[in-house]
Amino acid sequence: MIRLATIGTNWITQEFLQAAQPISQLTLTAVYSRDEEKAKQFAAKTGAKRTFTHLEEMAKSDEIDAVYIASPNSLHAEQAVLLMNHGKHVLCEKPLASNTKEVQAMIEAAKANDVVLMEAMKTTLLPNFQAIRRHLHKIGKIRRYFANYCQYSSRYDAYKQGTVLNAFNPAFSNGALMDLGVYCLYPLVVLFGKPQSLKASSVMLESGVDGEGSIVLHYGDMDAVVMYSKITNSYVPAEIQGEEGSIVIDAIHTPTKVEIRYRDGRVEDITEPQTHHPMYYEALEWTQLITRGQRQSETNSHAHSFITAEIMEEARKQTGIRFPADQSTLCQ
Incomplete structure (x- = not known):
């Protein structure tokens, strides 16, 4: 059994949990939000037993094995690295991070801590x-x-x-x-x-x-x-x-x-029948990687995520799109 925690109390997290319901190996244990009231409301709605308002406390918890991250894009890398440094498997919403340096830091953390890191690209x-x-x-x-x-x-x-x-x-x-x-x-x-x-x-x-x-x-x-x-x-x-x-x-x-x-x-x-919610397949892939002892997806691989980040970074460079996250500590 994989004890799951979530970051984010928005509609996408609700959709993910609904999609993942048929996967018996996953059980929702905890939810995180900086807002205690939001955390409690979301836990009551989803059946989670625990709530956290401090991310480091959740990262250190021995009641959690894996975390689905659906926070704003700018927070993905920092949150994922913290969680992986405490041995948690991570499924992170797309885009994986703000830039290539953040993506590289996430990949290195996954390898150093022998955990699964996968971008939640459903397509x-x-x-x-x-x-x-x-x-x-x-x-x-x-x-x-x-x-x-x-x-x-x-x-x-x-x-x-x-x-x-x-x-x-x-x-x-x-x-x-x-x-x-x-x-x-x-x-x-x-x-x-x-x-x-x-x-x-x-x-x-x-x-x-x-x-x-x-x-x-x-x-x-x-x-x-x-x-x-x-x-x-x-x-x-x-x-x-x-x-x-x-x-x-x-x-x-x-x-x-x-x-x-x-x-x-x-x-x-050549249409194939799709019998489940579109997000089910990413949840299943991630779960199977964890249970089989594999550390990355062949399809949503570290390399594919990094190349995609490279393309977006070059496109932003050419068009003048700049983010504060480009100056984050992970990018130094």
């Missing part, structure tokens, strides 16, 4: 992404990858009225690239690895984060184009184009319909 562990990997050879030489995740943020209306919530606050390492662009980039890295070069552009907001942006990535004999936005919607599917056909994906972040359209006009539906 690449879903049945339909696995179907894409299995059938990719059918479309011949790959020439282009296209993905977009453009979703008008429910918090953007408040932003336009003068209230800067976390989603548009650089202090929390937020913005369109970090929150949504990562969903386009991580699958690209899992499928095709590290690009040779990239060119990024962004539409910047007055708060200092990007409202939307695009990246063109070069792989020598193929290109990748990704688009992301928190200030507009898009209804265009993702696509992987090969010389013999194209794989059309309804939504790169949560693919539920995937088909191959061949040059000769044939259409092959």
Whole structure:
């Protein structure tokens, strides 16, 4: 039995716990929040026995084996390193950290303490992404990858009225690239690895984060184009184009319909049934790594997380997106 604790009392933590319910090896033991009342309310809602308001106290607790982190992006690295230094396994929400130095510090802490560190990127562990990997050879030489995740943020209306919530606050390492662009980039890295070069552009907001942006990535004999936005919607599917056909994906972040359209006009539906909540598969992967004594996922690996962080860091450099976390103690 893996005794689980959570950091974060927001909707995503609630979703994760709901998704993980069928996994019998996981049992929720504790929740953490800096706000004691929020911690108590969340514990009452989720059935957790313990609450913590001091992270170091929770890290030292011998009642906890593993922690799911769903705090603001800027806090991921510091919290994860502290927990891993006390022997806790960590599943950390995407993006794994604010920058490559933080990601590297997390990876080093995981290895030094012999614990599992995995980025909670649901997309690449879903049945339909696995179907894409299995059938990719059918479309011949790959020439282009296209993905977009453009979703008008429910918090953007408040932003336009003068209230800067976390989603548009650089202090929390937020913005369109970090929150949504990562969903386009991580699958690209899992499928095709590290690009040779990239060119990024962004539409910047007055708060200092990007409202939307695009990246063109070069792989020598193929290109990748990704688009992301928190200030507009898009209804265009993702696509992987090969010389013999194209794989059309309804939504790169949560693919539920995937088909191959061949040059000769044939259409092959390769959709796999998804019987569980989308976040179930990441929870299951993490749990199995722990129970089997493995220390990182083959799919959501340390290397894939680091390359994705490298791409986002270069895109931020090119477009002038800077975070206070870039000057954190882990980055010195």
